[in-house]
Amino acid sequence: MMRQISGQHLVIETAEDTFATTPWAKALAADPALSAVYGEFYAQLNSPMFKSLPYFLKKRGFKSPSDVNDCNWQYWKGTSNNLFADLSTNPAMANDFHAAMQCHSKYNLTPWPEVYPTSTVVSALKPDRALVVDIGGSKGHDLEKFRLCHPDIPDGSLILQDLPDVVKDVQVDPAISVQAYDFFTPQPVKGARIYFMHNVLHDWPDDSAITILKNVASAMEKGYSKLLIHESLISRVNPLARVTVSDITMMACLAAKERTEIEWGEVIRNSGLRIVRIWRPPQSVESVIEVELD
Ligand SMILES: C[S@@+](CC[C@H](N)C(=O)[O-])C[C@H]1O[C@@H](n2cnc3c(N)ncnc32)[C@H](O)[C@@H]1O
Structure with a gap:
């Protein structure tokens, strides 16, 4: 085993039967979320899901799937549940899935407050209003990344929303209050300064994404609230491999996809919203689409 992983440069062989760690190996030992990703997440979820994908696509005449309840996930698992319904009945798999989300955010990405100038929103906060609502967070x-950039914000001014089983035991800083919420229902936090969604809308086909966005729009205050959509925009020519991998992953588990700038524009417009600006610094794979009520 050690010869194999040193051949892949994951540890360094310094002499016969003697190995030095690399930063990657150290992180794996130090961070249980990272070891959950490289262990169970890949073994039980990601890899088997991709094994069945070619057979599913062949069976469906190589058409892009668009029904989250009838895609490769159900074909592979032999279930009628979609991915998120399955996670809610399988705590071990849910733990590995959220470890993967945490690690993607922690190790792969430019923190979103470095993509979007968050200081502009903090300075204009109205009293008694939520500062940031992270929907599907x-x-x-x-939110923790935001708090680290703005350590002086009041307790409870950041709101974490996700499905009840995801947030029930979550441990967070006092700046963050936790709310169980299904984003297919009306948004309960009205007139927040920022509604934030990271890698949420890429999980859903257009009709569902529009339903989710309309629920956000109905809670926004015109001229004050902003929606920040933190996602990859897939280029129509020479797309980045990291984005195409994510595109195929969304197809394999949710019949969804990464969107081009034109596709994002259509979904946002059809939800009663408009794009103010797309923030995409060269060092960041994912962009922030700044959106307001139309
Ligand atoms: C791809 S993950 C992204 C998580 C997080 N925003 C991030 O970027 O790390 C999608 C999130 O949407 C949540 N989710 C799925 N369906 C939901 C629903 N109906 N209501 C609220 N959250 C939901 C999942 O539990 C999950 O946390």
Whole structure:
């Protein structure tokens, strides 16, 4: 085993039967979320899901799937549940899934407050209003990034929303309050300064994405609230491999996809919203689409 992983440069062989760690190996030992990703997440979820994909696509005449309840996930698992319904009945798999979200956020990405100038929103906060509502925020890692950039914000001014089983035991900083919420129902937090969604809309086909967005729009205050959509925009020519991998992953588990700038524009417009600006610094794979009420 050690010869194999040193051949892949994951540890360094310094002499016969003697190995030095690399930063990657050290992180794997130090971070249980990272070892969950490289262990169970890949073994039980990601890899088997991709094994069945070619057979599913062949069976469906190589058409892009668009029904989250009738895609490769159900074909592979022999279930009628979609991915998120399955996670809610399988705590071990849910733990590995959210570990993967946490690690993607922690190790792969430019923190979103470095993509979007968050200081502009903090300075214009109205009293008694939520500052940031992270919709579908998993374990709160994106709000934690915001808090680290703005350590003086009041307790409870950041709101983490996700499905009840995801947030029930979550441990967060006092700046963050936790709310069980299904984003297919009306948004309960009205007139927040920022509604934030990271890698949420890429999980859903257009009709569902529009339903989710309309629920956000109905809670926004015109001229004050902003929606920040933190996602990859897939280029129509020479797309990045990291984005095409994510595109195929969304197809394999949710009949969804990464969107081009034109496709994002259509979904946002059809939800009663408009794009103010797309923030895409060269160092960041994912962009922030700044959106307001139309
Ligand atoms: C791809 S993950 C992204 C998580 C997090 N925003 C991040 O970027 O790490 C999608 C999130 O949407 C949540 N989710 C799925 N269906 C939901 C629903 N109906 N209502 C609220 N959250 C939901 C999942 O539990 C999950 O945390």
